[in-house]
Amino acid sequence: MITVLAFIFVLGLLVFVHELGHFAVAKWSGIRVETFSLGFPPKMIGFRKGDTEYCISWIPLGGYVKMSGEKPDDEDIEGKPWEFMSKPVWKRALVIFAGPAMNYILAIAILFGIYYFQGEPVAVEDKAAIGEVVADHPAGKAGLMSGDVVVAIDDEPIGTFEDLYTKVNGAPGETLNFTWLRGSDTLSAALAVSTDTVMNMQGDPEVVGRIGVGRLIEYRDMSFGEAVVGGFDMANFYVVMIFKFLKNVITGEASSKLIGGPIFIAQAAGEAAKQGFVSVLILAAILSVNLCVVNLAPIPVLDGGQLLFLGIEKLKGSPVSLRGRAIAQQIGLVFLILLIIFVTSNDIMRINLFGW
Secondary structure, three states, rough: OHHHHHHHHHHHHHHHHHHHHHHHHHHHHHEEEEEEEEEEEEEEEEEEEOOOOEEEEEEEEEEEEEEOOOOOOOOOOOOOOOOHHHHOOHHHHHHHHHHHHHHHHHHHHHHHHHHHHHHHEEEEEOOOOEEEEEOOOOHHHHHOOOOOOEEEEEEEEEOOOOHHHHHHHOOOOOOOEEEEOOOEEEEEEEEEEEEEEOOOOOOOEEEEEEEOOEEEEEEHHHHHHHHHHHHHHHHHHHHHHHHHHHHHHHHHHOHHHHOOOOOHHHHHHHHHHHHHHHHHHHHHHHHHHHHHHHHOOOOOOOHHHHHHHHHHHHHHHHOOOHHHHHHHHHHHHHHHHHHHHHHHHHHHHHHHHHHO
């Protein structure tokens, strides 16, 4: 149940903010908005206020804003000043761009809030300090607690959390002798390392060791200005990481099997919810940046494709022909359907390999 609720919250937030961007700029531009919907038809519930019907629809994987005279081939276009096609290219482009832009702004706002109210997370680097301990995993059963510092494994000195991670990760199913400090006390115990199956960068399953601990994270207070800059920098970091990952997939350094879809998002949302609301917000920020980047791709059925059409219209002085637009949209739709099938098959493969 927590997975479903977390998924609905994250996806609903991202879709609402995205469509709100289109809606708000359309209203500012004097364009009549006929429908503002969270989800795709059929409609579940809704109400009308002014010229706009606000509704929630049954298919929850997106949403839409329907504007008057939105498409060049609309039969009911009359050339009225409130119609989308009656506005200059730059205003129409602004309406389209506002959706992805709002997702980018949402990510900055979420990260700003985390930095300002909780502080900047700083990992302890100079020792193998333990943060989170999962109670029913080997570390918790052996008595390790948050704040403990591991100093040796099998009498081999451990200086950083990376040393600890590397040693445990490479010893699935083995028994390791841990020595750790708790204040002025030195404690020790034998830990039977559990096994876990993960997907490596080549998309293949790999068995690794786990003991159920996380790195100790401390928080540094940030001023309002520092939090704004921190949120902006981290959102940009996510953008860079998206493009690095895409480059690695194209060059073969990373497998396309690592690309996930709605099921993967639901799984991630559920895991984040178990770690707390802040983790859910961080996931929402990451996904919001992803939604921004993906929507700006020059694929006709996405916002980026609509911006491409408007760019061509600006250069040639008239809208793209209906035939040209139809062909491009059909190609884009086929590509999107194939992409959905691909990422869903990836999700199903993960479930078969690793379970839900």
